[in-house]
Amino acid sequence: MIGQLLARQIQRYASSSSSRRITARLQEQRYVEVTRPDGQQHKYPSIWLRDNCQCSECFHAATRARKSHWERGPLHVRAERVRFDEKRQQLIVNWEDAHNSSYDLDWLQQRDFSVEARQRYLNEVYKPPAQLWGKSQFGDVTHHFEYHDVLKQDAVLLDWLQALAVQGFALLHGAPHDEQVVRHLAERIGYIKRTTYGDVFDVKSKPNAGNYAYLMTPLPLHTDMPYYEYKAGINILHTLAQSESPGGANLMTDGFYVANTMRRDYPDYYELLRSVPVNWFDIGHDGDAGKPFHSLWRAPVISLDADGQFARINQNTTKRDSRFTVPLEQALAWYEAYDKFLQVAQAEAVEFKTRPGDVFVFNNLRMLHGRTAYEDSPQNKRHLVGAYVDWDIIYSKLRTLKFPDAKD
Template identity: 45%
Template sequence: MFKKLIGQRAFSTSFSWFLKASIEGNGKVVSVNEGSKDPLKFPGIWLRDNCQCEVCYSENAQSRRIDYSDFSFKVKAENVEITDKVLNVNWSDNHKSAYHIDWLTDRSFTKEKQEQYLNEFYRPPYQTWGKSKFKDVVKYFEFDEVIRDDKVLKEWIETLSTYGIALIRNTPKDKTVARTLANRIGFIRQTTYGEEYVVQAKPNATNQAYLSAKLQWHIDLPYYEYAPGVNLLHFYEQTKTKGGSNIIVDGFNIAERIKNQHPEDYQVLCEVVVDWNDITVEQDIPYHNIWRAPVINLDADGNCTRINFSIPQRDSHFNVDVDKVIRWYEAFGKFVNMVKEETMLFKVNEGDILTFSNVRLLHGREAYDDSDANVRYVVGAYMDWDIIYSKWRVLKNQLANRH
């Protein structure tokens, strides 16, 4: 009962130095290992909320099923004791709970333990990079190994998450390669452009990506509230001319630089809401997408989670106070200048898959000559980070259990 699994991870660490427990704060806090230099303290309300008995917790679903219609937020611990590495608690609501010490230790409120868990199982911490470091961070993976070897698949996901970019080479001559890769992880994210989409020059294009002209920096679909997290671009055919090189910039690096060098401009780019839109027709279906968000998006800890950037998709409607407009352009101008400085050009080889974080890397393409004898044919597909990170955690647990 007490060897709990989180995901597929089991804890069996020995902590024989846990001797006893005590109640503090009039029953509101339970202290484990009283008398040690650094006892672990657990809020009583949290312990009661996470009772592991069959009434309060579903082992099969690995989720809480405590009945909150009859839950007291004023519950207090009345008696505690440790027996055979198990903390037993009697509560003021006449309920009894038992927690294995290993389970408690793994969930302790120490900063060290919390950071360890987040780094190991939330997502790999990202590392920013500039133009000069591009050759050091970009890594190649073999297609067959990613498809067949779980360890290689895990390494590819970690590289993609950490640096925002990774390349997969030696793919079969097949237009379904992007789908095969997506299915290896989970499934394709469908958008306005369907599931798989083809990027090639064509007449009367409704999207600038479908021209042979230069495609400047952007993220795809900034006008989506939930923009696709990852782009898979399979270069089925590559232009033989000098044009058509890919444009790549680490947007998180730009955000970091402007934060350090121009903190007031950084604040403007994090706070002023911009309108992003797309009015188009795809496969005879009309679309009008709008999303409003700043250029730099942060999580609750102040870390970058998304960069919004696309000159064509930035709406002429700017729904902010008029006195903020000029100030925003000043800050945005500094952002753009840094993007110019850090722009990296490289040409993906025919048959390779360029995989990158769509919400992090600003990307584009140089102009190229398009003719029947010089074709550039790219098959793309999107995936969501949620599905990729889920696969990563499953792989971590499975690989750990094999050893």
Template identity: 80%
Template sequence: MLSCKHLIGPLLNRQFRRHASGITAQLLEQRYVELAQPDGQRLKYPSIWLRDNCQCPECFHAETRARKSHWERGPLHVKAKRVSYDEKSQQLIVNWEDAHSSSYDLEWLQDRDFGQQSRQRYLNEVYKPPVQLWGKSQFGEVTREFSYDDVLKQDSVLRDWLEALAVQGFALLHGAPHDTEVARHLAERIGHIKRTTYGDVFEVKSKPNAKNYAYLMTPLPLHTDMPYYEYKAGINILHTLVQSSSPGGANMMTDGFFIADKMRREHPDYYEVLRTIPVNWFDIGHDGDAGKPFHSLWRAPVICLDVDGQFARINQNTTKRDSRFTVPLDQAMSWYEAYDKFLQLAQAEAVEFKTRAGDVFVFNNLRMLHGRTAYEDSPDNKRHLIGAYVDWDIIYSKLRTLKFPNARN
């Protein structure tokens, strides 16, 4: 039989309340609060996090979903005194040492579980859908096609289209009218256009005295647009207004994340070079006779990762790579060798297809390398595309409002 002496330590560090529902609330060493559910699942939260996220009107402004308290009056040194679970309201109740009380809905707590499975579910389902990498042989399987009218008129189709852009990285729309505002309408259906030095919408066609390489009839090598922007455009919307009847003018595309992953697995030394050595990307000039001059510069590696170590951005544009290479001399040769391997793999995995008038080719500009074959213009044979950009912040926001219309903080 245990003496009182043996029980004093555990009781000082663990407050315990049990109800008929079977849910148990426990305070562990005044640092954590744990809920044990009837199915055996245990939800554990830092007490400082609970105080920081108190949902009472004094601490939280529900209408704006904003925390009202300031960190200088924050929870670091305020400890939980007692915890209990109210079966009727299905709430965790926490009484603090400064006489403040907090209550938390069970469902709210379950959605914010610190367990690995719950965290991963939030990252995949709410934060960003996980991407599906693909090579040339999988192109037919991953291609998603939509009706232009359906995307404009049906929220369910809009959601599917945006998810395809997030997961597969591209999608094709058919049936767009012969209207120079198609790209703008799609961008505004999502949210709003990203305006660049080339305007809010831009034209891709053969131009005399072209100020951009894309306005020539020559082959356009695989690239991403605007690597010279710190906040690079998220998606590229390209509406084929008129398609060339010449053999050329076909679209080319490669999944840049697939190539980066292939480099990581098969050529790890080259991969590290492209992941770590910054490149100077630039754009200098003006667009059109009346265009304002611009001088855009950004230094970044070819392969960029996010905070979770996932692929976030590919920078590749041979025509916009600066002759200034501001790295130590001994890194230059190794970079060129790695870059050559990257381009070799990208070209080998490139798919080719030719859009028709009324098609809209939309793709993730942070991920997809795109280009086109050469073509010939004549008075009776023109190729005319109209494009627009939208940032991923806007796209993900729209996607979440469609998936979670009743989301709460």
């Protein structure tokens, strides 16, 4: 009787102790399942675990690089045994080829395959989700920064880049009367993007203008350089001198908001704008001494990324080629969709006028921007200085600011 009672107590203790432990087990040789004391489960493909073995034979820690020992991959290497080491807080996997792997619990949790974990990584590390906005929300989404704070304070730089990533634009104030302001801002982020118009360019009326923006006429809503496969990420525009005429005001529309409106309210038109490739081109030279160029890229007005999110808006009436290399009937339908897109974009456009010392910065993959007509005088000539930076560089800087101690 005493022996039976003792046996039951030992069994209950063992069961209670086991319930407080992390366990691991193989599922059909395809997955490894890790179960936490609270019942939460994390499942990992066996092939993924072998592909990401963290031992020194498989992983070069100094360069954070996988060492490849397979000609075709680890597809047929099976796990024989798995267990969780409570003391080291590691998952241990013994493979059929006598290789052994260990994975820290924290490392595994950061790479969990659950919907929530994957979305958290995409939003917090990959790219902050865009906040779409229409004309009525413009005041609420506008962020203002002091130029010198952005240059000197990493916390302000982070906030500025976050605003560019989320709302798509920001306004800086207090910049000096210096044509190198845009270069300083670009280099504060990382690297300037050089184009056929140079690395730093002037936006002002010019004789023998090589670009429509260098005229005093109205500049319709557009994105810069849709004719580039690797289109500039952000546009930095510093106002050195503003027109004293009633014109010269900035126009801007959130292109992603317009695309979303088209998808919701005009799905047939949206599908045409998402799928029909348009020829965008730029032929000429920049100034009398500039080298000739002939840029050409085919892409739809609305481009999506691998996750089906809005990635790039291509729209520039002045740079849309007369060659339209699509079937005849598709061209007719596309024009109807394009007309509706422009109608929505113009209805949602905001207007504001920068002053000398202001720097207007916006996402060139997303924001449609333009300008009202203006008139120069001998005493007053509107003059902006611009530069570009690619989003690869911006996102990299944003992550180093957000995660300065990141190991992998």
